[in-house]
Amino acid sequence: MQPKPAELDARATAIGAGPLLQVSGLGKRYGALPVFSGVSLQIAAGEFVALRGESGVGKSTLLNCIAGLDRADEGSVSLAGRPVHQLPEPEQARLRRELLGFVFQAFHVLPHLSVADNIGLPLMLLGRPDPARVQQMLDDVGMAALGGRMPSQLSGGQLQRVAIARALVHRPPLILADEPTGNLDPDTAARILDLLQQQVQREGAACLLVTHSHSAAARADRVLQLHATGMRDAA
Numbered sequence: 001m002q003p004k005p006a007e008l009d010a011r012a013t014a015i016g017a018g019p020l021l022q023v024s025g026l027g028k029r030y031g032a033l034p035v036f037s038g039v040s041l042q043i044a045a046g047e048f049v050a051l052r053g054e055s056g057v058g059k060s061t062l063l064n065c066i067a068g069l070d071r072a073d074e075g076s077v078s079l080a081g082r083p084v085h086q087l088p089e090p091e092q093a094r095l096r097r098e099l100l101g102f103v104f105q106a107f108h109v110l111p112h113l114s115v116a117d118n119i120g121l122p123l124m125l126l127g128r129p130d131p132a133r134v135q136q137m138l139d140d141v142g143m144a145a146l147g148g149r150m151p152s153q154l155s156g157g158q159l160q161r162v163a164i165a166r167a168l169v170h171r172p173p174l175i176l177a178d179e180p181t182g183n184l185d186p187d188t189a190a191r192i193l194d195l196l197q198q199q200v201q202r203e204g205a206a207c208l209l210v211t212h213s214h215s216a217a218a219r220a221d222r223v224l225q226l227h228a229t230g231m232r233d234a235a
């Protein structure tokens with residue numbers, strides 16, 4: 001089911017004009033060890049941006065800082081014009097629920113909830129339970145008959161698809177996806193990338209996709225490369 005025009009209008013009003021995501025001069029250390037510094041980027045609604053960088057350079061850390069799940073040591077992150085780190089935690093959590101879909105590298109599927117309940121969780125937290133939408137997401141990720149299973153009964157690739165369905169179910173304006181196709185065969189990976197692209201093209205979402213895959217990066221509007229000293233456009 002596509003969102004109604006009125007829903008899209010309401011969302012556009014809530015998001016406002018400006019870039020959906022603005023990161024300025026972000027720096028992060030663990031103790032005395034710097035991870036990155038001077039990281040800046042902007043992403044507008046309707047943009048699909050790939051993020052590349054050597055293993056350990058801080059791509060997952062950057063996504064966590066953008067989401068407000070980790071605290072940067074310097075710089076700022078603004079989501080839909082709101083300064084994430086300056087907001088009190090309950091307000092940050094509300095912003096995350098409403099604006100973000102996050103595909104974690106380690107999935108973070110909740111073990112005590114069924115597949116369908118995991119996928120439906122963002123809708124429940126927003127007070128908008130919608131079993132038909134959950135079933136649509138199950139279909140979209142190729143797991144139509146598996147909604148009643150528990151996570152312990154799934155393969156790694158299936159867990160990854162649950163994490164993706166959960167990140168997209170509430171049609172978030174910003175999708176942060178950390179290696180979302182890492183455990184998938186090429187056909188399933190292509191299907192998942194199609195799904196992310198659809199969310200961007202049809203619903204005007206913005207997507208920041210961490211990937212080591214050339215074929216995934218080739219689908220992006222822009223490719224950024226994270227370095228310890230900042231962000232650059234990839235060659």
Ligand SMILES: Nc1ncnc2c1ncn2[C@@H]1O[C@H](COP(=O)(O)OP(=O)(O)OP(=O)(O)O)[C@@H](O)[C@H]1O
Nearest residue numbers: 030031035053054055056057058059060061062105
């Ligand atoms: N909680 C932590 N405490 C200390 N160091 C950490 C912590 N989390 C991450 N690091 C370090 O921060 C650096 C960045 O890690 P991160 O996982 O963000 O890299 P990455 O670019 O996503 O790597 P990969 O491509 O291998 O997933 C690494 O050197 C890692 O060892």
